[in-house]
Amino acid sequence: MRSGFCAIVGRPNVGKSTLLNALVGQKVAITTPVPQTTRHAIRGVLHQPDLQIVLVDTPGLHKPRTLLGSRLNEVARGTLSGVDVVVFIVDGATGIGQGDRFIAGLLAQVDTPVIAALNKVDAYARAKQLPQLSRLAALGDFAEIVPLSAARGDNVDVLVDLIAARMPQGPAYFPDGQVSDQDVDRFVAEIIREKALTLMREELPHSLAVVVEEMAPGETEGVLAVTATLYVERASQKGIVIGRGGAVQRDIGGGARSELEVLLGTRVFLDLRVKLSKEWQRDAKKLERLGY
Template sequence: MEKEFKSGFAAIIGLPNVGKSTLLNAIAGQKIAIVSDKSQTTRNKILAIFNDEGHQIVFTDTPGIHRPHNKLGEFMVKTAKDAAGDVDIVLFMVDAEKKVSDTERKIAEDMQKSGIDTILVINKADKVVKEEILPIIASYAGVCDFAAVVPISAKTGDGVEILLDEMKKLLPKGPKFYDEELVTDQQEKQIAEEIIREKILRFLDKEVPHGIAVQIEKMSELDNITKIYASIYCEKASHKGIIIGKNGEMLKKIGKCARVDIEEMLDKKVYLELWVKVKNDWRNSEKLIKNFGFDL
């Protein structure tokens, strides 16, 4: 008798910078959500698809849940909450190295009320001893009846297979929503934009990165080379100088590192040209947020 196919949708939620994008990339096997040590780096819901012989799990990655400081921040929080409310399984991700916060307890309460199967994913478990994980689990006693608790290291991949096995147990019977060859619903252009933004986040400090949007103006093929022309938008003229750097060195560094990752994604040579432009206070302009590809 043929085994019944199981499929469903899953959301990864948690505070900013807890490792959600790293986990998503580990599951998908390639870089599709930007990974940075700065919070609030994921802005749009990003689908990644896990397939094996009898299962398909469609993941949505969400921005970290935080207090919004501008219209873009409001959009990011709304995206996270919307994604969590329309799935079969929620992965609630916490950091093993940090104390449980009131916000995290509130998220756990909301998950309990929602009735959605929720797995507590304790990331960075490789950074602490086992005895330090027990108080984290105890902090949620009486708050949320988790379907499972799984310590992992999204960075090394430890525990990820166990997590997927726990998720498979919770999946409902269902069809294959997407072709097995599809890893993400993101277009190459979107992924390239995210890769460029990741490099900006890596090399620049404080508030400059979060006032950054990247837009590819043109992407074309010529003689087995992909030519990409992209604009980096910032909110202040002073930020433009920081991004360009002395004698253009910072912009060259961003471009060089982004090009390497984009070439790996496309599996071909890439010519990347970057411009830096100023759009004052764009994060508080609904029109500009939409222009940069965010659905409000």
């Protein structure tokens, strides 16, 4: 069989995780309208007869302002070597800019072939596609260039073929049916973080971290009991996450619970707590404790 590794890189918010999910065919990574959502290199596996592509979603490469930011960049840069092909995504809706040029420069320094993808073609006029494609082509020496919509699925099959063509002969790295290397705890924490980010948007996205403290079969049969903590950085943020009379916290919990029930195929009892971990984004020890 043919098998290998493919890293997905690009600026924050260009649609890397949405593309990962589209390629795998199910939700492996959380996606939100907030930049710097992804914080780990998440592996998702595309299975086809005689073919296995291990896709590595990465945090968006950006100018870091905190220790967390630098960590995220290290994670992304660390995936560039040691893969068979890189998919470099840019956002055609916001346009190609300095950040993309910077990443193209990093990619020029590695030997790995790069497929450039112009994402979000559903979100702007068709007439703008050609100029965007030529702007993208000017950024580097790409093996292929493909316009696509990760959200709608346009051309995702074409991308699969382009990646597959670059997979060497190799073993199955994951058993049939396994679509990700994330453990359930991490996945549950991520779904809770997704709901929180989506509900609170601009207010404090980067200051949030979620840790699953406990997960076990509940007292009622067929129920999974989860205890999780939402960490914020400042005392004032606690109030925002909890909301008036606990409304925001309840909405986060409710949204996460109903999605988890579908994704995990079991009833879920979710106990959410909100705690303060002062300035955790800038503190090496706290970052480690939170899993970063």
